[in-house]
Amino acid sequence: MRRKIPSTAALVAFESAARHQSFTKAAEELALTQSAVCRQIAALEAFLGVELFRRTRRGVMLTEEGLSYGRRIAAQLDAVERDTLAVMGQQGSTSLELAVVPTFATQWLLPRLKDFQRLHPEVTVNLTNRTRPFLFADTEFDAALYFGDGDWPGTAADFLMRENPLPVCSPELLAPLDRLDAGQLAALPLLQQSTRPYAWRQWFGSLGLQVEGDMRGPRYELFSMLAQAAMHGMGVALIPPLMIERELAEGRLVVPLAHALQLSDKAYYLVIPERKLELAALRAFRAWLLDQAQRYRQEAGLA
Numbered sequence: 001m002r003r004k005i006p007s008t009a010a011l012v013a014f015e016s017a018a019r020h021q022s023f024t025k026a027a028e029e030l031a032l033t034q035s036a037v038c039r040q041i042a043a044l045e046a047f048l049g050v051e052l053f054r055r056t057r058r059g060v061m062l063t064e065e066g067l068s069y070g071r072r073i074a075a076q077l078d079a080v081e082r083d084t085l086a087v088m089g090q091q092g093s094t095s096l097e098l099a100v101v102p103t104f105a106t107q108w109l110l111p112r113l114k115d116f117q118r119l120h121p122e123v124t125v126n127l128t129n130r131t132r133p134f135l136f137a138d139t140e141f142d143a144a145l146y147f148g149d150g151d152w153p154g155t156a157a158d159f160l161m162r163e164n165p166l167p168v169c170s171p172e173l174l175a176p177l178d179r180l181d182a183g184q185l186a187a188l189p190l191l192q193q194s195t196r197p198y199a200w201r202q203w204f205g206s207l208g209l210q211v212e213g214d215m216r217g218p219r220y221e222l223f224s225m226l227a228q229a230a231m232h233g234m235g236v237a238l239i240p241p242l243m244i245e246r247e248l249a250e251g252r253l254v255v256p257l258a259h260a261l262q263l264s265d266k267a268y269y270l271v272i273p274e275r276k277l278e279l280a281a282l283r284a285f286r287a288w289l290l291d292q293a294q295r296y297r298q299e300a301g302l303a
Helices: 008-021 022-028 034-048 064-088 102-118 182-185 199-205 223-231 245-251 278-300
Strands: 053-056 057-060 094-100 123-129 143-148 154-160 166-168 191-193 235-237 267-274
Touching: 008 022, 008 034, 008 064, 022 154, 034 182, 057 064, 057 154, 057 191, 094 102, 094 278, 102 123, 102 223, 102 245, 102 278, 123 278, 143 278, 154 278, 199 235, 223 235, 267 278
Parallel strands: 094 123, 094 143, 191 235
Antiparallel strands: 053 057, 143 267, 154 267, 166 235
């Protein structure tokens, strides 16, 4: 059955005119005459059976229907342009679409990804933030890097590493001391991670302590936000060392008490749909990533 879709030329003319609120400016942008833009929009209005612009002595003004339709069409044209540029950029190469949890990808994966590009210049790796599981069949993703229990139906999950968060703070907050005991640490402002609300309670509990107010304190959604707050002296945070390798190496964050929280139920995994396991580019990325994760665990004493 033939799709009920107006001409692309008419949609492009309408989107430009709606954005500029002017047929004249749309004509200049599209290198058309003003009359050509008028004809395209008139044809679109006839196709829709809806008035999109109200003509006035001062020019044109979008109707309510035109305003609503313009917003939706602009988003769809943007998506078509992105997809087109992506296909044009893939000539002679293969791309992988990865869904990733943001801080892990930014702080741990990206600093190492140049090595994969050196080994496999023919493969382009694209990263998109996704913090929760989804149905691969509903997306274009080839794989996902996520934090969870590894139970994702219809996929193969490879263990990468656990978080093992440590308490960290700015050296100024710790001064003049070098180390704190758990009681001293509990007296500091405790920065909270909103997706791990019981982290401090679990950390103190692993030392056999119950601390009043262990769930109080400002909450941040991302570890990157938590690290920034800690570096600015706002309190002490529980952060996996893998997320703050540079900050620890440069001394912008320090560890007041070297006791890591050992969480056994969740970890970072590479998850691949079973139907894509034999893709050559994905097999190469999988082998590289598992090797990188194993090296990290060995260097961090977590193997």
